Structures are given as C-alpha cells and as structure tokens.
Amino acid sequence: VEPRIIFHLDMDAFFSAVEVTSNPGLAGKPVIVCGDPYRRSVVSTASYEARKFGLRSGMPVGQARKLCPDGVFVAGNPQKYVYTSIKILQVLKEFSPLVEPFSVDEAFLEFNNLDLGDAVGVAREIKARIKRDFNLTCSIGIGLNKYVAKMASGLEKPDGLTVIMPDEFLERFGEKQVGELWGVGEKTSAKLKSLGVYRVKDLAAFPEKTLTRVFGVYGSYLKMAANGLDNSPLVPYYQGVEPKSVGHEYTLVQDVADRRYLLSTLLRLAEQVGRRMRAGGYFCNTITVKIRFSDFKTITRQKKLATAFERDDIIYAVARNLFEVNCGAGKIRLIGVSASGLVKKAEAQGDAMFEDDRRHRIFVRVVDSIRDKFGDDSIKRGGSMRISLPTY
DNA sequence: TCTGGGGTCCTAGGACCC
DNA sequence: TCTGGGGTCCTAGGACCC
Numbered sequence: 001v002e003p004r005i006i007f008h009l010d011m012d013a014f015f016s017a018v019e020v021t022s023n024p025g026l027a028g029k030p031v032i033v034c035g036d037p038y039r040r041s042v043v044s045t046a047s048y049e050a051r052k053f054g055l056r057s058g059m060p061v062g063q064a065r066k067l068c069p070d071g072v073f074v075a076g077n078p079q080k081y082v083y084t085s086i087k088i089l090q091v092l093k094e095f096s097p098l099v100e101p102f103s104v105d106e107a108f109l110e111f112n113n114l115d116l117g118d119a120v121g122v123a124r125e126i127k128a129r130i131k132r133d134f135n136l137t138c139s140i141g142i143g144l145n146k147y148v149a150k151m152a153s154g155l156e157k158p159d160g161l162t163v164i165m166p167d168e169f170l171e172r173f174g175e176k177q178v179g180e181l182w183g184v185g186e187k188t189s190a191k192l193k194s195l196g197v198y199r200v201k202d203l204a205a206f207p208e209k210t211l212t213r214v215f216g217v218y219g220s221y222l223k224m225a226a227n228g229l230d231n232s233p234l235v236p237y238y239q240g241v242e243p244k245s246v247g248h249e250y251t252l253v254q255d256v257a258d259r260r261y262l263l264s265t266l267l268r269l270a271e272q273v274g275r276r277m278r279a280g281g282y283f284c285n286t287i288t289v290k291i292r293f294s295d296f297k298t299i300t301r302q303k304k305l306a307t308a309f310e311r312d313d314i315i316y317a318v319a320r321n322l323f324e325v326n327c328g329a330g331k332i333r334l335i336g337v338s339a340s341g342l343v344k345k346a347e348a349q350g351d352a353m354f355e356d357d358r359r360h361r362i363f364v365r366v367v368d369s370i371r372d373k374f375g376d377d378s379i380k381r382g383g384s385m386r387i388s389l390p391t392y
Numbered sequence: 393t394c395t396g397g398g399g400t401c402c403t404a405g406g407a408c409c410c
Numbered sequence: 411t412c413t414g415g416g417g418t419c420c421t422a423g424g425a426c427c428c
Contacts, residue, residue, distance in 0.1 A: 035396055042396050044428095057428080063393035103428050185426050216403070218425090249397060286420095296395070300422060336397085399427085407420080 005119050006234065007109040008141040008149035009092070009126065012158035014105035015045035017136050018084050019074050030071040034061050037073055039253055044076050048158055081105075084134065089237065091129055095122060100234045108146055110234045116142075116163070123161050143169075147230035150182055169228030174201035181225050188215070188222070200226050242342070246282065248272045249336025255294045257331045259324075266323055269337040270316035275368050277339060283308035283348035287315060289322040290336035298334075301326050304341060308348040312364065315339065 011017065015033040020026045030050035035041030043064050046055035053068035061073065085104045092099045098110035111119065123140045130138055139160035141152025148169060152162040155172065164172055173180065178200055179189040191214065197203050203226035211219030224230060235241060248269045256262060266289075277284060288302035301322045309315070319337045 040395075044396085058396080060393055060395050063395090066393065106428080183426070187425060218402075244400070245398095247398075251396065288421095298423090302421060304420065334396090338399095397428105401424105401426090403422100403424085405421090407418100409417085409419105410415100 003144055005111045005114050005116065006143055006146050006149040007111070007119075007123060007126075008102075008143075008146065008153040009107050009109065010139050010141075010153045010157070011088070011105040012137045012139060013045050013047045013051075014136075015076055015081055016047035016050070016074075018081055019077075020047070021135050022080070026072055030055070030068050032061075032064055032068070032071045032073050033076045034064070034073055036075050037061060040251055084136075088130060088134065088136075091133060092126065093237075095126055097238075098234055098236050101237050108149065108234050116165075120161065120163060127159075127161065143228070145228075145230040146232055146234065147182065147225060148228045151228070164228070166228065170201055170204060173226075173228075174199065174204070176200050178203050178226070181222075183221065183225055188218075191215075192222075242344075243280070243282075244342065245288075245338050245340040246273055246276045246280070246284070246342065247288070247336060247338025248276075249290055249334055249338075251292075251334045252332070255331035255333050257329070259327070262327065262332060262335060263320060263323070266319055266335055266337065267316050269335065270319050271312045273337050273339050274310060274312040274315050274364075277310045277342070278364070278368060281345040282339075282342045283310045283345060284315075284339035285309070285341035285343075286339065287318040287322065288336075288338040288340065289319050289326070290334065290338070291323065291327055291332060292334035293328070294331040294333055296333065299326060302340075308341070308343055310345075310348075 016031040019031055019033060028049065029047070030053065031047040032043055032050050032055060033045045034043050041061050043055055043057055043059045043061060045057060046064070050068055050071055053071070055064050055068055055071070064071065065073070081104050085101075089099060089101055089107060092107055092109060096109045096111050100108040102108055111122070114122070119142055123142060127138060127140065130136055137159040139153045139157045140162075141149045141154070142161075142163040143149040143152050144166055148164050148166075151169075151173065152164045153160065155162045176199065177189070178184050178192050178197060179186070181200060181203075184192075192198075192203065195206070195210070195214065197206055203222060206223065208220055208223045211222055213219070215222060250265060250269060252265070285306075285308045286302055286304040288300050290298065290300045292298040303318050303322055305318065315337070323335070
C-alpha cells in the first residue's frame with residue numbers, strides 16, 4: 001500500500017500575476033500590489049521583477065517606491081483574487097477530492113494509492129492546467145506530510161516542482177537558518193540563537209526537554225518541524241472550518257484625536273462585523289476593541305456578555321463602551337472591532353436576546369442586501385456619517 | 393521608509409468558588 | 411489569623427502566518 005502523498009500548491013506572486021493577466025501590458029514589469037496608495041499601506045505582493053529591487057510583502061509602500069521608483073503600484077482587488085482562487089480550486093478538485101484551501105493562494109492536496117513517480121507527473125499536469133486555463137504559474141511541493149510539502153514548495157519558486165522524501169528533509173534544510181522553518185518567526189529565531197541553535201540541523205538534534213521548558217507545548221512542535229515530522233490531517237474543503245472570530249480594523253488616513261470622528265469609524269466597523277456575522281449565520285458573545293495609538297502602542301480590550309447576539313446596535317454599544325473607557329485623550333492611529341465566541345444561529349435560538357423585535361431584523365436585512373450590491377458606503381446611518389477632519 | 397488587514401493558537405495572571 | 415490548594419472562567423498580550 002502506498003502511503004498518502006501530500007502536495008502543497010503555492011501560486012507565484014499571486015496578486016501581481018492576476019493583475020498582469022487582466023492587463024497584459026504589465027507583463028515583465030515590476031508590479032506591486034498594495035493597499036490604497038493614498039493611504040498608509042504596505043506591499044501585499046511584489047512580482048518577481050520587483051523582488052529584484054528588494055521589495056517584499058509587508059514593506060511600507062513609501063520604502064518600496066524608494067527602492068523601485070519605476071514600479072507599477074496597483075491597489076489590490078481582493079474580489080478578483082478570491083474569484084480566481086475559487087476557479088483554481090475547482091480545477092484542483094478534478095485531480096483529487098481531498099483539497100484543503102489554505103489561503104487565497106495556497107492549497108494542500110492529498111493522494112492515496114499514488115506512486116511517487118506518478119506524483120511528479122500529476123504535479124506537472126496540474127501546473128500545465130493552471131498555466132493553460134489561467135495563464136498563471138505555481139510552485140508545487142510534494143512530501144509525505146503537510147509540513148514537508150509546504151516547505152518543499154518554497155524551494156524552487158517560481159514555477160517550481162520539488163519532491164522531498166522523509167530521509168531527504170535534513171539534507172535539504174539542515175544547513176539553513178531556523179528562521180526558514182514554517183512557524184519559526186523572528187522572536188523564536190532569536191530565542192533559539194540564545195540557546196546556541198542557529199541551523200535547522202541544530203534544532204533537529206536539540207534535546208526536546210529543554211525546548212519544552214523554554215517554549216511550552218510549542219517546543220515539541222519545533223523539534224518535529226526541524227525533522228520534517230507532522231501528523232496533522234488534511235481538512236478537505238467540503239468539511240470547511242468554522243471561523244472563531246470575525247473582525248475588521250482600520251488604520252486612519254492620519255492619526256486622529258477627534259472622539260466624534262473616531263466613534264463614527266467605530267460604528268462603521270461594528271456594522272461591518274455585524275453584517276459578516278449575519279451573512280455567515282453567526283451570533284457572538286464577545287466583542288474586542290483594538291486601539292493603536294500614535295506611538296504604535298496597541299491595546300485590546302474585550303467584553304464577554306452572558307448571551308449571544310448579532311445586532312449592530314449591541315455590537316456598537318459594547319465596542320463604544322470599551323473604546324471610551326480605554327481611548328485616552330491622545331491621537332489614535334487604528335481602531336478595530338472583532339466578534340468572537342461565535343455560535344451558529346440555530347444554536348443561539350432560545351437565547352434571551354434572540355427574542356428581539358422582527359422589525360429591526362428586517363430593516364437590517366434590507367441594509368445588508370443593499371451593501372452587498374453597492375458596497376459599505378452606499379448606505380449610512382446618521383451616526384456613521386463622515387465628519388470632516390480638522391485641517392492639519 | 394514609517395510601519396495593512398485578516399486570522400489562529402498559546403500563555404499568564406487575576407477573580408472567583410469550593 | 412497573615413494565609414491552602416484545586417479548578418474554571420475571563421482578559422490581555424504575544425507570536426506567527428498569509
């Protein structure tokens with residue numbers, strides 16, 4: 001019996017590549033997809049041409065412009081990427097029913113009864129189909145578990161195809177820095193360095209007891225990761241995963257001290273959160289407000305209620321109270337509202353707050369449907385009308 | 393160069409109860 | 411009188427990922 005084989009498929013510079021397909025004149029140019037260029041934003045995706053200039057995801061757009069003055073900076077179109085992503089998933093399902101969408105540009109596939117030699121052929125077919133149908137390239141990593149497949153897909157980007165057998169993991173990654181491992185970020189790298197662990201092979205051989213003492217449950221995960229071990233199951237798309245939270249946050253165009261303006265923004269965020277919950281059929285019992293001050297210090301404050309709710313006015317009332325108690329008097333850079341403790345609508349039945357008035361619900365449904373068609377800004381309630389910023 | 397937005401999971405401390 | 415032990419729930423923050 002052949003063991004299960006896992007593919008990890010990673011679209012190459014996905015957002016930039018999609019922009020090029022809808023505007024072929026951009027082909028071969030440094031294309032940078034970012035947030036609204038008129039607001040404070042960062043690079044979402046830089047094409048490989050742009051990466052030659054040192055551009056990376058997460059880099060502030062100002063810095064990116066300096067490094068790459070001739071770059072084409074495009075405001076992202078999330079809907080377009082989601083649409084393309086779904087189309088690609090449909091193609092992947094033709095190759096295996098066991099597809100786990102991992103993000104908008106990544107997916108895992110599982111194959112059973114597939115010979116390893118044949119796996120490479122299947123991967124080539126997938127790459128050819130995606131090239132033919134979408135004019136996009138991807139990189140595929142193949143291994144016996146998700147972790148190895150994920151690490152493999154990054155080795156030969158772009159347009160890569162990499163197989164890693166269990167006994168090959170340390171050959172391929174042993175000499176690399178621990179920060180190259182999926183799940184090992186800046187802080188963990190630094191902590192590991194202080195333990196004398198620099199390379200993946202050092203971590204692979206490090207005593208697990210020490211790791212567990214320093215990192216808690218994460219310690220044994222680290223040791224396994226460094227050895228290419230992973231027994232996490234693939235979760236097929238049709239099983240889905242229930243979200244744990246729904247939130248929105250917004251970095252203001254400029255830091256703002258005007259409390260009326262901030263509250264109107266908070267209301268908009270509360271309404272967006274409510275709308276997403278209703279669209280998914282969820283109730284929540286906890287609201288979290290996030291505040292980032294001018295100095296980038298960031299706090300979160302949350303409140304759990306005894307009952308589940310989804311009404312905008314309740315979300316806003318809770319958020320507003322948390323905000324007013326914690327906002328201080330200075331300028332604020334970002335505010336966010338998030339709902340957690342989610343339960344499906346059916347499970348929330350019988351809750352006291354569920355018995356609220358029908359008219360309110362109908363009103364909200366109408367507003368939601370208009371916003372679905374025409375965008376969040378098409379309808380506003382009085383309190384969320386923009387109040388013009390004072391001149392700076 | 394001035395630092396997005398959407399998430400998940402884990403930890404630690406305090407409140408509270410028995 | 412000057413100090414327990416166990417357990418659960420809630421809250422805040424940190425780390426990481428795409």
